[in-house]
Amino acid sequence: MDLIELHDIRKTYRLGEVDLPVLMGVSLNVSRGEFVALMGSSGSGKSTLMNIVGCLDRPTAGAYWLDGREISKLNASERARLRNRMIGFVFQTFNLLPRTSALENVMMPLIYSRENLTDNQKKQRAVSLLEKVGLADRLDHLPSQLSGGQQQRVAIARSLINHPQVLLADEPTGNLDSRTNAELLQMLQQLNSSDGITILIVTHDPGVAQHARRTVYIKDGLIEQSLSI
Amino acid sequence: MHRYGILKTSLNALRRNVMRTMLTTLGIVIGVAAVITMTEIGNGASIAIQRTMASMGANTLVVIPGAANTGGINFGFGSLMTLTPQDADAIIEECPAVRSVAPIVRARTQLIFGNRNYVPTYLYGTTPAFLDIRDWTDLENGEAFTEHDVRNANKVCIIGRTIVRQLFGEESPIGKEIRIRNVAFKVVGVLRAKGANMMGMDQDDILLAPWTTIKYRVVASSLSAANQSNTNTGNSNEVNTLSQIYPNLQQNLYPVASSTEQTDTPQPIRFTNVDQILTAAQSASQIPSAMQQMTVLLRERHHLLIPDPDDFNIRDMTEITKAMSSTTELITKLLLCVAMISLVVGGIGIMNIMLVSVTERTREIGLRMAVGAAPSDILRQFLTEAVVLCLIGGTMGIMLGRSASYIVTSVLHWPTAASVGAIVVSVFVSASVGVIFGFYPAWKASRLDPIDALRYE
Numbered sequence: 221m222d223l224i225e226l227h228d229i230r231k232t233y234r235l236g237e238v239d240l241p242v243l244m245g246v247s248l249n250v251s252r253g254e255f256v257a258l259m260g261s262s263g264s265g266k267s268t269l270m271n272i273v274g275c276l277d278r279p280t281a282g283a284y285w286l287d288g289r290e291i292s293k294l295n296a297s298e299r300a301r302l303r304n305r306m307i308g309f310v311f312q313t314f315n316l317l318p319r320t321s322a323l324e325n326v327m328m329p330l331i332y333s334r335e336n337l338t339d340n341q342k343k344q345r346a347v348s349l350l351e352k353v354g355l356a357d358r359l360d361h362l363p364s365q366l367s368g369g370q371q372q373r374v375a376i377a378r379s380l381i382n383h384p385q386v387l388l389a390d391e392p393t394g395n396l397d398s399r400t401n402a403e404l405l406q407m408l409q410q411l412n413s414s415d416g417i418t419i420l421i422v423t424h425d426p427g428v429a430q431h432a433r434r435t436v437y438i439k440d441g442l443i444e445q446s447l448s449i
Numbered sequence: 450m451h452r453y454g455i456l457k458t459s460l461n462a463l464r465r466n467v468m469r470t471m472l473t474t475l476g477i478v479i480g481v482a483a484v485i486t487m488t489e490i491g492n493g494a495s496i497a498i499q500r501t502m503a504s505m506g507a508n509t510l511v512v513i514p515g516a517a518n519t520g521g522i523n524f525g526f527g528s529l530m531t532l533t534p535q536d537a538d539a540i541i542e543e544c545p546a547v548r549s550v551a552p553i554v555r556a557r558t559q560l561i562f563g564n565r566n567y568v569p570t571y572l573y574g575t576t577p578a579f580l581d582i583r584d585w586t587d588l589e590n591g592e593a594f595t596e597h598d599v600r601n602a603n604k605v606c607i608i609g610r611t612i613v614r615q616l617f618g619e620e621s622p623i624g625k626e627i628r629i630r631n632v633a634f635k636v637v638g639v640l641r642a643k644g645a646n647m648m649g650m651d652q653d654d655i656l657l658a659p660w661t662t663i664k665y666r667v668v669a670s671s672l673s674a675a676n677q678s679n680t681n682t683g684n685s686n687e688v689n690t691l692s693q694i695y696p697n698l699q700q701n702l703y704p705v706a707s708s709t710e711q712t713d714t715p716q717p718i719r720f721t722n723v724d725q726i727l728t729a730a731q732s733a734s735q736i737p738s739a740m741q742q743m744t745v746l747l748r749e750r751h752h753l754l755i756p757d758p759d760d761f762n763i764r765d766m767t768e769i770t771k772a773m774s775s776t777t778e779l780i781t782k783l784l785l786c787v788a789m790i791s792l793v794v795g796g797i798g799i800m801n802i803m804l805v806s807v808t809e810r811t812r813e814i815g816l817r818m819a820v821g822a823a824p825s826d827i828l829r830q831f832l833t834e835a836v837v838l839c840l841i842g843g844t845m846g847i848m849l850g851r852s853a854s855y856i857v858t859s860v861l862h863w864p865t866a867a868s869v870g871a872i873v874v875s876v877f878v879s880a881s882v883g884v885i886f887g888f889y890p891a892w893k894a895s896r897l898d899p900i901d902a903l904r905y906e
């Protein structure tokens with residue numbers, strides 16, 4: 221069984237009286253260790269799909285298995301626990317806590333973890349992740365004292381703190397210049413190949429998509445085409 | 450989720466906005482400070498009231514002998530002679546709830562000084578402890594008689610203002626001799642003026658002397674007539690009808706002792722009895738236990754069997770004590786109202802700021818949820834924040850209140866008394882205010898949708 225299995229996922233938003241169907245029967249399988257790019261025009265429902273995959277949102281209809289568990293019926297607390305344990309998020313707008321050091325930002329998800337770690341272990345883990353993303357000398361910097369690329373790297377470190385199986389990145393390079401962009405992709409590829417983390421990345425940039433092993437195109441709420449390299 | 454992590458997160462959030470945290474807690478600070486100060490002032494006042502009451506005799510208990518019952522005629526309390534000075538000694542030794550004991554021997558007779566005479570309301574033979582019980586140890590002039598005087602039955606006395614006025618006018622009475630039934634008592638002290646008591650009796654109309662002196666030199670020769678249950682000498686002709694027709698016709702069986710003989714060798718009758726025993730309980734709250742201890746002790750000393758009624762009676766100042774406790778109760782209730790109002794106002798302030806804080810930090814909440822915070826985690830975090838806020842406010846309020854009451858004492862000279870109870874209650878109440886008024890904002894935060902919260906601008 222694949223790590224992620226979406227079967228005929230539908231999502232319909234209700235705006236007052238009007239029904240707004242965004243996803244209209246998406247079926248997609250992603251196996252363990254894959255690196256998938258998700259492309260499509262603006263408003264095609266990429267973020268909506270990512271939210272469902274990331275257990276932030278529930279589909280209106282359809283079935284979703286994550287690691288063999290049907291999760292479209294889970295309640296808010298159960299989904300929160302699942303997100304904490306299985307999924308790492310990297311957002312377009314970094315979403316770091318302001319006035320909080322890089323180190324503490326990275327450690328933040330551990331507060332909600334079920335793992336029993338000592339303060340020292342937590343810190344060690346965060347430090348080694350920050351080292352991995354090349355920010356060993358920026359541990360005590362606040363987000364406002366970091367460049368965009370550095371902030372995004374802190375965000376990646378944070379997403380990895382609970383050893384997730386899936387990394388979801390919604391336009392992670394949207395706010396970065398092309399060089400930082402390339403560095404970041406390098407890092408993601410590294411994570412994918414050496415740590416075996418399954419990565420889903422939403423992007424508008426065909427150059428970014430080239431780094432992925434498979435590109436999924438979405439259009440009008442349906443998967444249009446799925447290309448593997 | 451780890452409790453410690455939540456607490457740390459809450460403290461961090463509060464630290465990020467120190468100024469606002471301080472301003473938010475101001476309501477609680479002032480509320481708690483008001484409660485503390487008021488309680489301490491109230492406590493001080495009630496202790497002062499208690500002290501005043503005590504000087505009026507609120508803690509005193511009077512033991513009087515029981516009623517003589519002869520041939521179906523009840524002579525009323527005090528007509529039996531069952532109390533002894535040894536009872537008084539035993540009470541002070543064996544009743545821990547009793548602070549002080551003074552036996553009293555009463556007399557009612559004329560005082561003579563020079564060409565003036567006067568009959569005082571109170572002519573008491575007692576011990577120096579009497580002054581302690583009545584909170585009267587500070588004399589206006591001279592000194593009180595001593596235990597030594599009591600033991601030796603010395604002819605000394607201290608007198609109240611009224612007697613000074615009646616017998617001495619403007620003269621100083623110290624060192625002068627007052628004659629009581631031809632016994633000369635040297636005045637050694639003058640009592641501080643006390644005025645009338647609650648019943649309107651002039652408390653300064655009093656003469657105090659060692660009870661031994663009064664008993665053996667003044668009363669012994671004369672009081673037998675007042676005690677129906679006892680006669681001193683073998684008056685076998687008492688039943689003689691002649692004596693009723695001619696009361697002065699007395700036939701003594703024994704030669705009558707001369708007055709000199711009588712004063713020199715006082716003849717105790719059966720045993721030495723006292724008219725009352727005045728006692729003071731350790732405190733107002735100890736009055737019931739003092740009564741209980743004395744009852745048990747006296748019954749035992751008087752060899753009373755279980756079915757026998759008490760041959761004595763203990764009277765307390767129930768009315769005064771009641772009045773006192775109802776005053777204190779009223780004060781406490783008033784303070785509670787003040788506390789409630791100020792803490793509710795403070796709590797509303799906390800709720801207001803917490804709501805603002807939740808709105809402000811919507812994105813943060815969304816992010817925390819995205820990385821795995823369950824709604825209950827968010828709820829707990831904001832609740833903890835509110836409680837911590839209130840506890841900070843409570844702590845500062847306690848310190849502010851304590852310093853305020855200190856200032857009140859040192860500047861206005863009002864009595865205050867620290868109250869551990871008020872401090873404990875304040876801490877508890879401010880934590881509860883945090884929970885009650887922090888709950889709605891925290892609940893609102895926990896119900897946020899992570900996606901909406903993350904997108905929130």
Ligand SMILES: Nc1ncnc2c1ncn2[C@@H]1O[C@H](COP(=O)(O)OP(=O)(O)OP(=O)(O)O)[C@@H](O)[C@H]1O
Nearest residue numbers: 233234235240242261262263264265266267268269
């Ligand atoms: N909460 C919502 N309520 C109503 N409609 C929504 C909501 N969220 C998204 N939509 C609609 O769903 C559609 C898909 O949105 P989505 O964010 O998934 O697009 P997207 O593919 O990520 O676009 P972009 O590339 O611009 O990020 C849009 O038309 C949007 O208006």
Ligand SMILES: [Mg+2]
Nearest residue numbers: 266267268390
């Ligand atoms: Mg999007």
